[in-house]
Amino acid sequence: MDNDHRKALTTIGLNILYYRKEKGYTQQQLAEMTSYSKNHIQQIETAKATPSVIALLDIAKALDIPVSKLFESR
Numbered sequence: 001m002d003n004d005h006r007k008a009l010t011t012i013g014l015n016i017l018y019y020r021k022e023k024g025y026t027q028q029q030l031a032e033m034t035s036y037s038k039n040h041i042q043q044i045e046t047a048k049a050t051p052s053v054i055a056l057l058d059i060a061k062a063l064d065i066p067v068s069k070l071f072e073s074r
Helices: 003-023 027-034 038-045 053-063 067-071
Strands: none
Touching (some): 003 027, 003 038, 003 053, 038 053, 053 067
8 A cells, every 4th residue: 555545544543533532432332323333443543554435424314414524634
């Protein structure tokens, strides 16, 4: 994986973490809302796993945000 991809995955993970905490959800709660495991949510948030487009759509829906918010640089 090249540096650009790593940066993008890190941005996505940090945004999921930010919006999850903003909503007051734990990783376990987000996992239950999306049907993914807590471990998978944790791996996405820490850029150790590459989420599918479907996973990003499911996570954005659970967080009640547009999927585009997951790609924004802060």
